[in-house]
Each structure stands twice: as structure tokens, then as C-alpha cells.
């Protein structure tokens with residue numbers, strides 16, 4: 001599905017953190033924390049870097065058939081570290097594969113802790129890139145290559161951490177299961193299969209969302225903990241008409257009908273909604289703000305139904321998406337000749353649906369608001385998976401806070417609801433609470449996921465390794 005890459009382009013992990021927390025990036029926040037000086041074990045650093053470089057060399061784009069080979073490589077790393085070969089299972093799904101590695105805990109009655117990521121990457125063409133996207137190149141302190149961030153960085157850090165823990169003899173209380181999908185960027189068939197297989201899991205940690213933002217000077221700004229995603233959906237509005245010669249106008253005219261319906265939809269606002277996650281987001285944002293936005297957030301937190309506060313916040317694109325379902329016209333097409341009455345006019349309405357709201361209910365609302373039975377509203381594409389936000393569990397918040405504060409004492413940790421779509425939505429849809437907890441801190445200017453010349457700073461490795469070590473030790477109890 002092509003739309004998924006469009007979603008991500010608009011809401012890349014760190015862009016999302018920075019967009020949500022636009023005020024912080026604008027410099028209102030001056031976090032008085034020192035840049036984390038996580039000095040890791042040099043041997044572990046080298047191993048993690050080696051795994052990342054090797055990972056990039058597998059061209060795991062859709063249709064290239066390289067995911068199984070990449071999975072075999074990751075399996076070899078885990079088996080070398082002491083995992084039983086039978087505990088690392090690679091299964092083919094459609095033309096891709098899943099990898100499931102079982103790190104056995106001491107208490108089999110406890111539900112497993114699932115760690116997820118995706119082995120596939122978005123297409124990258126050699127002629128468009130400065131360097132070969134599938135040859136890992138280290139230059140100026142960066143590892144360049146497709147997937148160096150999304151999502152092979154986290155996969156490499158998690159794999160290196162699990163291998164280290166295994167070698168050291170560490171035993172978790174509950175089973176830790178690494179579950180990697182193979183088509184997250186496209187069909188998500190492998191994701192839906194993994195979610196079905198592990199719907200009994202205690203919770204999911206996903207390295208493909210959340211994460212830290214550094215200022216351009218390299219100072220930590222904020223950490224985003226992703227605990228919910230809006231549902232992405234496109235709807236088509238279609239008006240058809242027998243048409244005719246433009247010298248003999250008839251009523252109604254399909255383009256005019258569509259235009260009037262679009263205008264009504266453009267003026268419509270879906271009802272304001274809130275959940276634990278969005279309220280926590282506003283609560284965490286408040287101390288860093290002053291002026292009208294702070295006043296509006298204060299009133300909103302005192303009463304999330306306050307119409308004035310909702311109106312004030314809805315006028316700000318930084319906050320609008322946190323308050324309600326949004327639907328906007330993104331494409332329009334109509335008519336077939338300059339001198340003919342239009343036989344057809346079609347518009348695309350792109351919606352970001354608040355967690356818990358049904359896609360079909362949004363379709364019905366759009367049809368009602370269009371208020372013309374000749375404007376037919378249909379769901380376009382099949383990728384809309386409804387999922388509710390995950391509860392902000394204390395154990396998860398504590399574990400994330402501990403891991404982040406070990407590197408950046410006192411850094412603000414802000415819960416976030418992204419515009420969609422990661423593997424997590426499939427796990428949330430089957431009832432497993434899922435959290436985007438990437439260990440990567442990056443500058444906004446270093447973010448090129450899905451784009452050209454994707455790169456990750458080598459200096460991010462030690463901190464991310466410490467992050468995963470801490471999270472696993474805290475949550476696998």
C-alpha cells in the first residue's frame with residue numbers, strides 16, 4: 001500500500017516528536033540537562049555497529065526477497081550468543097518472513113514481554129542517492145544506508161542487547177520474545193500474523209516509534225513515549241452524472257455538487273474527544289508554555305469539555321490532531337473535456353481518526369455532512385485498522401523514565417499519540433498494550449527516514465544499547 005509511506009513521511013518518528021512538541025523545538029524549553037555521556041562497552045559498541053552495517057546490506061525492500069536471508073543472519077547472531085537454534089524461528093509469510101526469538105524466563109506462568117520491529121525497508125534507488133543505499137558507509141560520524149534509522153537501527157541495538165544478556169547468563173523472570181515483521185512498510189500481513197500469534201502477551205515494546213529529540217546544538221529536548229495511534233483512512237467522494245454538451249447546461253452539475261459537499265465537509269468539525277494519553281500530553285506540555293496556549297491548556301485540563309478552551313486549541317495545528325478526528329480534502333478530479341458537462345467528479349478525503357472511533361462511523365458522518373444523496377462516500381484502500389490507545393501503565397512509564405533519566409537526568413517524557421501507522425496498531429487491535437520506546441536520540445536535521453541518504457549518528461549507539469538493557473531489565477520481571 002503506497003499510502004503507508006505517505007503517512008510516515010508526514011509523521012516520521014522524530015518529526016512527530018518535534019511536531020507534537022513544537023513549542024519545545026521553538027526554544028521555549030531550555031532543558032537544564034547535560035548531554036548524556038553514556039560510555040558503553042567498546043566490544044559491545046563494535047558488535048552493535050557491525051550488526052547495523054550488515055543489516056543495511058540486505059536489500060529488504062518489497063519484492064526483493066531478501067527478508068528471509070536477513071532473518072537468517074539475525075538468527076546466527078542470537079544462536080552464536082547462546083540461544084537454542086529451536087528458540088529462533090523464521091517463518092515465511094507471503095514473499096517475506098517473520099523472526100521470533102524466545103528468551104526463556106524463569107517463571108513460565110508470567111505472560112511474555114514482546115519486543116517488536118520490522119526487517120523490511122522502503123525502496124531506495126541507487127541513482128537517487130549520493131552513496132549506494134545498500135552499502136553501509138560510515139562518514140563524518142554517521143552510518144549511511146537505507147534502514148539505518150527505520151528500523152534497522154533499533155533491530156540491531158535490540159539484537160546486540162539480547163545477545164549480550166544471553167552471553168552474560170542473565171535470566172528474565174518472564175519470557176522475552178523478539179518478534180520481527182517483514183512487511184510493515186507495505187502490506188503488514190506478517191504483522192497481523194504476529195499479533196494473532198502473541199495476543200496473549202503482557203505488553204509490546206516497539207522500537208519503531210517514540211524516541212528522543214536533540215536540539216541542533218545536540219542538547220536533549222524531550223523524549224516522546226508513543227502509546228496510541230490515530231487510524232489512517234482515505235475516503236472517496238464520487239458524483240456521477242449523464243453529462244452532455246457544455247453549450248446546453250443541465251442541473252445538477254457533478255463538479256458543483258462535489259464542490260458544495262466538500263465545502264460542507266471543510267467546515268465541519270468532528271466532536272472533541274480526549275483519552276488518558278492526550279490529557280497526559282497536555283499536562284506534560286503545560287509547564288513549558290506561557291501565554292494564550294498555556295491559558296487554554298489550563299482551562300482544558302480543568303474541564304476537557306470546555307468549549308472555549310477546545311476552540312482555542314483547535315485553532316492551533318500543533319494541538320488540533322490531539323483533540324479530535326480530522327478529515328480534510330487532499331485530492332480532487334473531475335470532468336473529461338473542457339467543453340463537456342462533467343460525467344464524474346471525485347475527491348479524496350484523508351482522515352486521521354481518534355483512537356476508539358470506528359472507520360465506518362466516520363464514513364457515515366462524512367455522508368451526512370455532505371448532505372447530498374448523489375455524493376457517494378466510500379472507504380478507499382483496506383489498510384485502516386482501528387485500535388484504541390494503550391493505557392499509560394505505571395510500570396512502563398517508570399521503566400522508560402528510568403532508562404531515559406539514566407542518560408538525561410530530568411528530561412521531560414511526553415506521552416504521544418501519533419498519526420499512524422506502525423506494527424503497534426495490530427497488537428493494540430488484539431488487546432495488547434503497545435508502547436513506542438525507541439532508544440534513539442537525534443536532531444531533527446538528521447531525520448531522513450523513508451527519504452534520501454538516510455543516516456544515523458554512530459554516537460547514538462551506546463545510549464540506545466543502555467536504553468534497551470535498562471528497559472528489558474525493568475519490564476521482564
Ligand SMILES: [Zn+2]
Nearest residue numbers: 118150151208
Ligand atoms: Zn518503521
